[in-house]
Amino acid sequence: MKFRKTLSAFAVAVAAAGASLLTAPSASAADWWDYQMHTNDSDPGGRVRFKMNGDVVELCDIEADGWKVKLTIVHGFTGNVVDRMDVGGNGNCVTHSASNGHNLTEGQHYYFQIYLSKDGTPLDYDDSSDWIA
Template sequence: MKHSRKLAGLATAGALAVSTLLFAPEAAAIDHEVWTADGDPGGVAWFTEHGDYVYACDMEADGWAVGLDVYWNGGSYTLSAGGSGNCDLADASEAGHNLPENAYINFRVYLHKDGTPYAYQRTAQWYNDN
């Protein structure tokens, strides 16, 4: 079961990066992030290894939604969220979302809307050792 969450509130200023400041997941520290490739990134994916937390977050109210394909040798799933500040979350407790340990996990983040899939896509690969 996927969860859609509206991330509200601002973190305290300080040493946090602006990107993390506005929309960072509250429950867990972020190990990795990848942004869409548009000039003013409209989407971001965050991955926290411990617990396999994966977030796909829409960063702008621009009519585009963010999509995220997560795939590895032997499995895959997709997340999607639309509307500024909305995120789709998956974690290890959900069937089909427990990522393999000591393996590379691939992430493809992109923007999409009717008739335009996979716009401004960017990929990343991270090693999951937790």
């Protein structure tokens, strides 16, 4: 009887292990974004991520350093500022997307510039990149 219970428990464990091997791994959050960039300080205080589908732009303050994270998005052809975002406070994020009125023209180049600001400093630790919407 004891042998039968042990054998049964072993069979359940093998079945559970086999089932976990058959399930597909889920994509990580980082895989969801098409582009990502951080501020250029030695221990980055800000991050911007962009997903082309839906024009989702997420700006986050990722360090408790007293600096506010800012982002400017400029249309690559016209040079017009199309969006500005800012957020402060470690762990706080702000999101703009096409669904809330921040639509970027598909296939166009946009210049994303992320930087930190504190006590009136306009632009510190900036990083920039051209991304396609």
